[in-house]
Amino acid sequence: MAATMHDVARVAGVSVKTVSNVINDFPHVRPATRERVRSAIAQLDYRPNLSARGLRSGKTGVIGLAIPELRQNYFAELADAVIRAAERRDVAVLVDQTGATREGEIAVLSGHRLRLTDGLLFSPEQLGQDDIALLQVPFPLVLLGERMFDGPTDHVTMHNVGSARAATEHLLEIGRRRIAVIGAHPTHQDDIRSANLRVRGYREALAAAGIAYDPALVRVAAPWHRENGAAAMRDLLADGVEFDGVFTFNDTLGLGALRTLGQAGVRVPEDVAVIGLDNIDEARFSVPSMSSVDPGRDQIAEVAVDLLIERINEKGDPAPPRQILADYRVAARESTGFVDPEPGLASAVSPSVLEH
Amino acid sequence: MAATMHDVARVAGVSVKTVSNVINDFPHVRPATRERVRSAIAQLDYRPNLSARGLRSGKTGVIGLAIPELRQNYFAELADAVIRAAERRDVAVLVDQTGATREGEIAVLSGHRLRLTDGLLFSPEQLGQDDIALLQVPFPLVLLGERMFDGPTDHVTMHNVGSARAATEHLLEIGRRRIAVIGAHPTHQDDIRSANLRVRGYREALAAAGIAYDPALVRVAAPWHRENGAAAMRDLLADGVEFDGVFTFNDTLGLGALRTLGQAGVRVPEDVAVIGLDNIDEARFSVPSMSSVDPGRDQIAEVAVDLLIERINEKGDPAPPRQILADYRVAARESTGFVDPEPGLASAVSPSVLEH
DNA sequence: CGTTGCATTTCCAACGTTGTAAGGGACTAT
DNA sequence: ATAGTCCCTTACAACGTTGGAAATGCAACG
Numbered sequence: 001m002a003a004t005m006h007d008v009a010r011v012a013g014v015s016v017k018t019v020s021n022v023i024n025d026f027p028h029v030r031p032a033t034r035e036r037v038r039s040a041i042a043q044l045d046y047r048p049n050l051s052a053r054g055l056r057s058g059k060t061g062v063i064g065l066a067i068p069e070l071r072q073n074y075f076a077e078l079a080d081a082v083i084r085a086a087e088r089r090d091v092a093v094l095v096d097q098t099g100a101t102r103e104g105e106i107a108v109l110s111g112h113r114l115r116l117t118d119g120l121l122f123s124p125e126q127l128g129q130d131d132i133a134l135l136q137v138p139f140p141l142v143l144l145g146e147r148m149f150d151g152p153t154d155h156v157t158m159h160n161v162g163s164a165r166a167a168t169e170h171l172l173e174i175g176r177r178r179i180a181v182i183g184a185h186p187t188h189q190d191d192i193r194s195a196n197l198r199v200r201g202y203r204e205a206l207a208a209a210g211i212a213y214d215p216a217l218v219r220v221a222a223p224w225h226r227e228n229g230a231a232a233m234r235d236l237l238a239d240g241v242e243f244d245g246v247f248t249f250n251d252t253l254g255l256g257a258l259r260t261l262g263q264a265g266v267r268v269p270e271d272v273a274v275i276g277l278d279n280i281d282e283a284r285f286s287v288p289s290m291s292s293v294d295p296g297r298d299q300i301a302e303v304a305v306d307l308l309i310e311r312i313n314e315k316g317d318p319a320p321p322r323q324i325l326a327d328y329r330v331a332a333r334e335s336t337g338f339v340d341p342e343p344g345l346a347s348a349v350s351p352s353v354l355e356h
Numbered sequence: 357m358a359a360t361m362h363d364v365a366r367v368a369g370v371s372v373k374t375v376s377n378v379i380n381d382f383p384h385v386r387p388a389t390r391e392r393v394r395s396a397i398a399q400l401d402y403r404p405n406l407s408a409r410g411l412r413s414g415k416t417g418v419i420g421l422a423i424p425e426l427r428q429n430y431f432a433e434l435a436d437a438v439i440r441a442a443e444r445r446d447v448a449v450l451v452d453q454t455g456a457t458r459e460g461e462i463a464v465l466s467g468h469r470l471r472l473t474d475g476l477l478f479s480p481e482q483l484g485q486d487d488i489a490l491l492q493v494p495f496p497l498v499l500l501g502e503r504m505f506d507g508p509t510d511h512v513t514m515h516n517v518g519s520a521r522a523a524t525e526h527l528l529e530i531g532r533r534r535i536a537v538i539g540a541h542p543t544h545q546d547d548i549r550s551a552n553l554r555v556r557g558y559r560e561a562l563a564a565a566g567i568a569y570d571p572a573l574v575r576v577a578a579p580w581h582r583e584n585g586a587a588a589m590r591d592l593l594a595d596g597v598e599f600d601g602v603f604t605f606n607d608t609l610g611l612g613a614l615r616t617l618g619q620a621g622v623r624v625p626e627d628v629a630v631i632g633l634d635n636i637d638e639a640r641f642s643v644p645s646m647s648s649v650d651p652g653r654d655q656i657a658e659v660a661v662d663l664l665i666e667r668i669n670e671k672g673d674p675a676p677p678r679q680i681l682a683d684y685r686v687a688a689r690e691s692t693g694f695v696d697p698e699p700g701l702a703s704a705v706s707p708s709v710l711e712h
Numbered sequence: 713c714g715t716t717g718c719a720t721t722t723c724c725a726a727c728g729t730t731g732t733a734a735g736g737g738a739c740t741a742t
Numbered sequence: 743a744t745a746g747t748c749c750c751t752t753a754c755a756a757c758g759t760t761g762g763a764a765a766t767g768c769a770a771c772g
Contacts, residue, residue, distance in 0.1 A: 004728060015752050020730055028750055050472040051410030052728035055757050060407060062450070062472065069436060071637055076432035080425060083453055092450050092472065094418070097439055116406040116418065116448065116472075226641060255641065262643050281427055285582055287615050287643065360758060371722050376760060384720055408758035411727050 003044040012040035023048060054116075062092045063308055064114035068100035068125040073280045074252070075123070078144070081301030082121060089309060102126040109134050109141075118312045121304055124148060129193055140311035142304050146194035149323075154311065156304040156324045158295030160194055163328040164201025167247045167275045167293045170330045172209050174337055176245030176273055179206070180217040182232040182257060183224055183249025195222075198249050198277070216241050221253055229256025237264055244272055251276035251283045251292050258286055258335065274335040288334035296326030359400040368396035379404060410472075418448045419664055420470035424456035424481040429636045430608070431479065434500070437657030438477060445665060458482040465490050465497075474668045477660055480504060485549060496667035498660050502550035505679075510667065512660040512680045514651030516550055519684040520557025523603045523631045523649045526686045528565050530693055532601030532629055535562070536573040538588040538613055539580055539605025551578075554605050554633070572597050577609055585612025593620055600628055607632035607639045607648050614642055614691065630691040644690035652682030 009016045014033060021029050022037040029037075040046070054060040065082050067075040083093045096114050098104030105127050107113055114120060119140030124147050127134065135141060135151040143155040171179050181202050185195040203213055219236055221228040229248055233256070236243065248254035254276030261268055268274055268288055276283060279294035303324050311318070332338035365372045370389060377385050378393040385393075396402070410416040421438050423431040439449045452470050454460030461483050463469055470476060475496030480503050483490065491497060491507040499511040527535050537558050541551040559569055575592055577584040585604055589612070592599065604610035610632030617624055624630055624644055632639060635650035659680050667674070688694035 005730095006728080016728090017730075017753080018751060021751085024730080030750065033750080047468070047471060049411070049728050051407050051416060052757090053730080054407030055405070055411050055727090055759085056729045056731085058757080060472070070426065070432045070439070071436045073429065073432070076426045076429070076435075079432075079451070080427045080453065083426070083451060087453075092452075092470070094448050095435070095439060095451050096448075097436065097443075112403070114448070115403060116416070259641070259643050282638065285611065285615075287618050362758080372758090373723080373760075374721060377721085380760080384718095386720065389720080405758050408727090409760075411729085411757090412759045412761085414727080 002049075003046040004049065005046070007044055008037065008040045008046045011044060012037045059118050059312065060116050061090070062094055062117045063305070063312075064094045064096055064108075064117040064120040066096045066098055066105070066108040066114070066120060066122045068098050068104075068123070070095065070097060072100075073282055074250075074278055077280060078123065078297060078301065081298050082305060085298075085301045085305040089305060091305070091309065098125070100125050106134065109137055111137060111139055119308045121308060140308055140314075142308045142311070144300065144304055146197070149193055152321055154304075154307045154322045154324075156300050156307065156326070158297075158300065159325040159328050160197035161201040161204065162325075163277055163293040163295050164198035164247070164249075165205045166201075166328060166330055167277055168202045168205035169209075170275055170291065170293075170332065170336060171245040171247060171273055172205060172211075174245075174269075174273060177211060178214075178217065178243040179211075179245040179247060180219060180236055180241070180243040181247045181249065182219045182229055182236075183221045183253050184218050185222055186220050195249060202247060217243060221249075224250045224253050226252050226256035226259075229253030230260045231256075233257040233260035234264075237266070246272055246274045248274070248276045251278040251280045251290065254290050254292070254335075255282065255286055258288075258290060262287070268335050269337045273337065275330075279331050283331075284333065286335075291333045291336040291338065292331050293328055294331050295328050299326045358405075359402040360405070361402070363400055364393065364396045364402045367400060368393045415474050415668065416472050417446070418450055418473045419661070419668075420450045420452055420464075420473040420476040422452045422454055422461070422464040422470070422476060422478045424454055424460075424479070426451065426453060428456075429638055430606075430634055433636060434479065434653060434657065437654050438661060441654075441657045441661040445661060447661070447665065454481070456481050462490065465493055467493060467495055475664045477664060496664055496670075498664045498667070500656065500660055502553075505549055508677055510660075510663045510678045510680075512656050512663065512682070514653075514656065515681040515684050516553035517557040517560065518681075519633055519649040519651050520554035520603070520605075521561045522557075522684060522686050523633055524558045524561035525565075526631055526647065526649075526688065526692060527601040527603060527629055528561060528567075530601075530625075530629060533567060534570075534573065534599040535567075535601040535603060536575060536592055536597070536599040537603045537605065538575045538585055538592075538609050539577045540574050541578055542576050551605060558603060573599060577605075580606045580609050582608050582612035582615075585609030586616045587612075589613040589616035590620075593622070602628055602630045604630070604632045607634040607636045607646065610646050610648070610691075611638065611642055614644075614646060618643070624691050625693045629693065631686075635687050639687075640689065642691075647689045647692040647694065648687050649684055650687050651684050655682045 005016045005019050008019045019037050022034050065079060070076050070079060079095055086093045094114055094117055096108060098108055105124050121142050121144060123144040128147055132148055132151045135153050141153045143151060143153050146157055146160055168179060183195060184199055206213055219232040221232040246257060248257055254274055258274060261272060266272055274290060276290055276292040279292040283290040283292045361372045361375050364375045375393050378390050419442060421435060423435060426432050426435060435451055442449045450470055450473055452464060454464055461480050477498050477500060479500040484503050488504055488507045491509050497509045499507060499509050502513055502516055524535060539551060540555055562569055575588040577588040602613060604613055610630055614630060617628060622628055631647040633649045635648040639646040639648045
């Protein structure tokens with residue numbers, strides 16, 4: 001049977017409350033007493049019962065992370081970053097998968113699925129701008145991702161316009177002038193916000209370089225899955241539109257596009273340079289390796305966890321919702337003519353990263 | 357403030373214990389009473405406080421899953437499967453990353469990191485056969501993976517010999533006769549068990565087909581990372597050994613090998629057919645898509661969760677440890693001359709799967 | 713009509729922790 | 743010596759739930 005606070009108190013010759021005071025770093029404990037308690041704790045290998053603490057304090061020290069599916073690379077990496085960030089703050093993470101369904105996402109917001117958590121990090125994939133009202137929930141919630149904006153909760157997201165502009169600028173810097181994009185939204189689809197912002201970044205970069213905007217180069221693809229990237233690229237090639245660079249709105253689209261280019265015998269980057277957005281690990285391992293904009297996922301995870309913990313501990317009237325934009329940077333690889341110093345190495349971002 | 361059992365009891369006009377009895381599906385509650393309690397619960401949107409329940413019952417309804425890193429595709433898919441399996445049993449999953457370090461894995465076993473859990477699913481990457489003694493822990497533990505065998509706990513794992521044999525047989529069936537393998541272990545390395553078993557499966561298949569074993573075709577690669585697969589393939593090509601098929605001991609090695617083959621201008625599958633093992637999602641998206649043996653990951657997750665829950669609820673003397681081997685099957689794709697009916701589609705295993 | 717037996721419900725205590733308020737001891741100032 | 747003060751420590755209750763035992767109600771029986 002595991003030791004309890006009472007056991008520790010008995011061994012140390014103090015009351016349980018004094019043990020509690022030592023554990024919680026309360027002031028007003030004599031150093032000698034503190035030491036005695038410490039050694040009793042060590043001797044008994046005592047660890048606080050978190051259920052009891054949770055019951056008494058109303059906090060469990062666990063946060064929920066709701067994502068569509070772990071097997072989607074992007075979300076695995078997000079979960080990885082969140083778990084690391086939470087660990088540093090001594091918080092555990094319960095992962096819940098919504099299955100990328102609307103019902104799943106709504107279920108998560110009902111709070112019926114993730115019990116035992118103090119708050120929720122939520123990265124929706126189906127809910128959109130029209131569902132903002134659903135975010136009004138009776139527990140601390142921090143929103144992630146680019147599907148809903150200006151909601152009632154804190155929101156941490158990448159810089160859509162900036163990173164899209166950076167991607168386009170990167171292609172311009174290596175001399176490309178006919179730059180296609182893949183991932184625009186079909187009219188009135190509710191991916192709107194994010195896709196529109198990226199189109200805006202693209203156009204800003206073009207404008208700054210004095211290049212005219214050509215609608216023929218802007219391709220619809222939704223959702224942003226590999227097969228749609230491949231299909232959009234097939235269309236682009238079939239239409240005979242001339243282009244020497246492609247910016248896909250995420251890496252998954254980009255990998256699909258790369259595959260089509262490879263099958264079609266188009267050389268990358270000689271004939272067409274390709275850059276994605278997300279900087280998922282997989283981008284480093286495609287043939288050729290794919291350049292991408294790193295949207296600052298680690299920073300997003302850190303900040304999101306911090307905000308959530310802040311909200312959990314918030315007393316009194318809640319502060320107004322905050323929106324945080326992460327820093328981004330270009331990771332240049334073979335698909336835009338750069339060489340990976342250490343191709344296939346599994347850790348750290350490539351040193352050929354261009355700081356923003 | 358959230359409703360408690362007392363609130364429900366008051367509304368329903370019964371005692372708290374009766375509410376508890378309804379919630380826990382105890383017999384001996386009159387249907388009328390049960391109904392009254394049910395509607396009170398609905399009316400108040402009551403949900404049990406899991407901290408209190410955990411305190412009282414000693415169970416939290418949460419299990420831990422310790423894996424090296426979520427960003428490794430294989431483990432993301434494993435975590436996905438485990439979370440789904442656990443959800444069906446109304447159990448939540450706390451994911452802990454060991455960081456693929458020996459210290460991290462030992463720390464997990466100390467139980468100091470994952471508190472608030474009833475038991476642990478542990479998939480080691482660093483610990484090996486010599487560390488078996490560390491698995492003797494004071495909480496329910498189910499071991500996953502192929503690094504440690506015959507330990508003191510339940511163990512769920514793929515069928516190493518069988519799946520390796522199946523991979524080799526698949527290459528034989530499409531007419532290959534000079535079949536190389538990548539992923540053997542350097543002598544005395546502690547990957548031994550798994551790599552050896554796969555070599556055995558390979559040799560069994562060769563023997564059954566009446567083909568002589570040629571040591572020159574057996575290549576060392578450790579750990580099983582992409583870069584080592586690429587390097588082993590470079591060596592194989594550089595050595596001038598003749599071969600028309602390659603079986604890599606996991607998919608990551610295979611993707612690395614595919615990359616090298618592509619760069620070297622060797623045609624897949626015309627010149628060399630390639631098959632991996634693990635059937636990670638990524639295998640469907642490489643160019644060409646890569647055949648693989650599906651080691652039954654979903655089944656492994658299901659069984660592992662079941663065993664763990666059984667152990668958690670076990671009373672009295674523990675039953676002897678059990679070892680479960682999962683069913684495997686070949687997923688045939690372009691790299692062995694098969695066509696994906698739906699290339700790039702993100703769900704379900706390809707219908708070209710050959711059942712085992 | 714009292715008794716028995718069973719189904720149903722209630723009462724009480726306990727799980728391990730922490731907040732509150734009060735207690736005890738040592739020191740200082742008078 | 744005495745009161746006042748400051749530190750440090752303690753006692754007690756409470757968080758919301760469930761196990762066990764006790765109590766109640768009801769029907770059938772003699």
